């Protein structure tokens with residue numbers, strides 16, 4: 180049987196690029212097809228943060244961590260999952276994945292020590308210095324170019340080619356028409372279904388009304404193709420939301436502003452919940468309370484967030500407004516000044532330990548808020564879904580009986596995630612890219628090994 184390529188990678192985000200590099204480096208011939216006119220997908224929109232438990236960068240910084248602690252952290256917020264083995268596997272390979280990124284892919288990443296972010300009890304996020312996923316994708320693309328791996332943009336896969344119950348490539352649509360590419364192994368790296376409103380309504384109804392803030396490509400193709408070949412699905416109700424997308428700027432208001440002690444109020448000037456649920460878990464709460472919410476924080480918090488490039492861009496575009504008093508601050512967005520003043524006073528008293536916060540918030544960040552103040556109007560967003568094809572520890576797609584579907588692999592948003600069974604509370608920072616890069620790398624390696632074994 181003639182094949183055009185050993186490994187066909189569908190999708191050129193972090194998962195696909197990692198898979199292609201890993202398969203190539205293990206001796207396989209590889210081709211990547213990407214349906215949009217440029218690579219990167221959601222990965223280039225992300226902040227590029229990837230967690231690792233016990234990386235050498237953590238050890239150098241004196242941070243003690245291990246995969247078991249990471250599993251405890253992830254399950255502490257996820258509570259339930261369809262696939263505990265996957266959570267454990269991701270934690271176990273997280274450090275080697277980040278070290279591979281830095282050593283082999285030559286990604287310019289550092290350990291973040293300034294904050295831990297949602298779901299992590301220890302500083303374990305590693306990210307580009309700029310906190311831009313675009314930089315990570317650029318580094319991936321340089322590694323792809325260095326290896327002469329062909330990457331065809333504007334080539335979307337319509338369907339998988341299936342023979343005798345196994346996958347043998349894909350049908351590709353480009354401006355030149357339709358063509359079949361036959362491959363010994365096919366890796367699905369097409370992300371999830373957050374851009375498909377019907378699938379979101381079906382599987383993640385609680386966030387169905389929120390705007391989608393990810394890349395255009397996430398139409399759930401892996402789920403649609405997977406169903407046809409009998410793949411099992413897992414964790415389909417899980418997703419990552421973001422509670423504070425600056426409006427109308429469309430960029431993220433850094434969650435540092437809230438984590439370090441800021442609050443969110445509604446149009447009535449009042450808080451509506453415990454913001455320390457995190458940027459993902461709190462998105463649904465923001466969606467339920469009204470059209471807009473307003474983040475309020477102070478100079479001390481601003482100075483910490485100012486270390487992040489994207490935050491300062493938002494500031495420079497006028498997305499964050501400053502006032503010396505709360506009355507003036509409220510006036511920027513027609514909020515009731517008395518309500519805002521009373522709300523911040525009550526919050527500050529809770530932060531100072533005078534009484535319990537009425538929403539149960541116990542982490543008040545740096546301190547009670549004090550003048551000068553800042554405000555930013557925000558809306559909640561859906562970033563990506565966390566459910567997908569069930570895979571084994573080497574990213575092989577499994578059928579309903581737990582058997583690998585021959586020659587088919589999946590990772591990243593195409594595969595089931597590690598963020599719990601349903602909802603957004605189980606999303607820990609970096610879960611998206613960890614499963615993209617770790618599963619992509621494992622898929623590429625395993626695909627190449629299977630090919631080498633079959634040829635031997």
Ligand SMILES: Cc1cc2nc3c(=O)[nH]c(=O)nc-3n(C[C@H](O)[C@H](O)[C@H](O)COP(=O)(O)OP(=O)(O)OC[C@H]3O[C@@H](n4cnc5c(N)ncnc54)[C@H](O)[C@@H]3O)c2cc1C
Pocket residue numbers: 189190191192193194195212213214215217218219220221222223224225226227228229334335336337368369370371392393394395396397398400431562563590591592593608609610611612613615
């Ligand atoms: C604003 C934002 C911030 C985020 N920040 C973080 C973060 O800091 N850390 C983290 O871990 N996660 C973060 N995430 C989530 C993270 O970006 C995703 O989980 C991750 O990028 C998924 O990687 P992927 O390779 O699976 O998908 P993608 O990067 O989206 O790549 C999938 C690619 O497949 C292509 N494709 C789709 N269908 C087809 C088809 N039929 N044929 C060919 N190509 C196809 C798409 O066009 C796309 O280019 C963030 C997400 C957003 C939106």
